[in-house]
Amino acid sequence: MKEKYTVNDLRHIVEKLRNPDTGCPWNLQQSFASIAKFTLEEAYEVVDTIENNDLKGLEGEVGDLLYHVLYYSQLGQEEALFSFDDVIQQLAEKLIQRHPHIFGEIKLQSESEVIAAWQKQKSKERFENHKKPAQHSALDNIPNVFPALVRAAKIQQRAADVNFDFEHYKQALSKVYEEVDEVVAEADAVAIDQAKLEEELGDLLFSVVNVTRHLKHDPEQALRKANEKFEKRFRQVEVLALQNGKILSDCSVGEMESFWQKVK
Numbered sequence: 001m002k003e004k005y006t007v008n009d010l011r012h013i014v015e016k017l018r019n020p021d022t023g024c025p026w027n028l029q030q031s032f033a034s035i036a037k038f039t040l041e042e043a044y045e046v047v048d049t050i051e052n053n054d055l056k057g058l059e060g061e062v063g064d065l066l067y068h069v070l071y072y073s074q075l076g077q078e079e080a081l082f083s084f085d086d087v088i089q090q091l092a093e094k095l096i097q098r099h100p101h102i103f104g105e106i107k108l109q110s111e112s113e114v115i116a117a118w119q120k121q122k123s124k125e126r127f128e129n130h131k132k133p134a135q136h137s138a139l140d141n142i143p144n145v146f147p148a149l150v151r152a153a154k155i156q157q158r159a160a161d162v163n164f165d166f167e168h169y170k171q172a173l174s175k176v177y178e179e180v181d182e183v184v185a186e187a188d189a190v191a192i193d194q195a196k197l198e199e200e201l202g203d204l205l206f207s208v209v210n211v212t213r214h215l216k217h218d219p220e221q222a223l224r225k226a227n228e229k230f231e232k233r234f235r236q237v238e239v240l241a242l243q244n245g246k247i248l249s250d251c252s253v254g255e256m257e258s259f260w261q262k263v264k
Contacts, residue, residue, distance in 0.1 A: 011084060014070045018078065032075055039068045040145075051224075097121065119161050138162050149219045152209040160213075169214035176211055179204040236263040 017027040049058045073084035101108035186197045212219040240259040241248045
């Protein structure tokens with residue numbers, strides 16, 4: 001029978017890996033900064049198993065992500081910053097504080113009420129934790145390392161939380177049309193200012209994210225699905241070209257369009 005391990009066993013394993021005298025040489029070279037990129041990879045692998053409906057594989061990927069939590073906690077303990085117990089304590093306090101309708105006296109019925117209360121509590125915490133409250137911004141603490149689409153949606157939602165927002169998605173969509181015109185104007189200029197063109201393209205992407213948010217969809221997820229759809233269809237187009245005795249780069253525009261319409 002396989003031995004049953006606990007979270008405490010995992011903590012001891014990580015501690016042993018980091019033992020200055022007998023630990024793993026690679027582990028002993030690591031720091032918060034060097035591990036961060038691997039944490040991102042593990043998080044993406046968790047998402048990938050979910051999207052592929054590999055729920056058995058999810059067990060292992062979640063474990064890998066937990067390992068990173070334990071690893072950061074070990075580093076924190078070594079530097080007398082925080083311990084795993086501190087992490088648990090802060091998380092428990094945060095969850096209780098942010099769910100007063102479960103652990104307190106407040107009564108919330110709908111999902112929208114819960115989300116509004118959650119956002120209000122997070123905003124309050126950001127204000128209270130700001131080193132200089134007078135310089136507090138609703139946009140504080142949005143990580144720069146987020147994918148650009150994710151960060152754009154976060155920025156827009158924070159602004160919306162303080163009522164800096166369009167009232168209807170059609171207003172946001174109108175802004176997209178406006179940005180398209182500005183991109184065309186810049187791209188068709190006699191002397192193209194590449195920096196300005198990049199700025200206009202960025203404004204266009206930002207406005208598209210805003211429409212997606214207004215329509216209650218996640219822009220990162222929407223684009224991921226669009227990527228997958230295009231990839232699937234493109235591979236089918238390549239197969240059709242081969243069935244006609246050609247590689248895609250040798251096909252005419254008309255032939256490629258014909259293949260594309262068939263796979264659609």
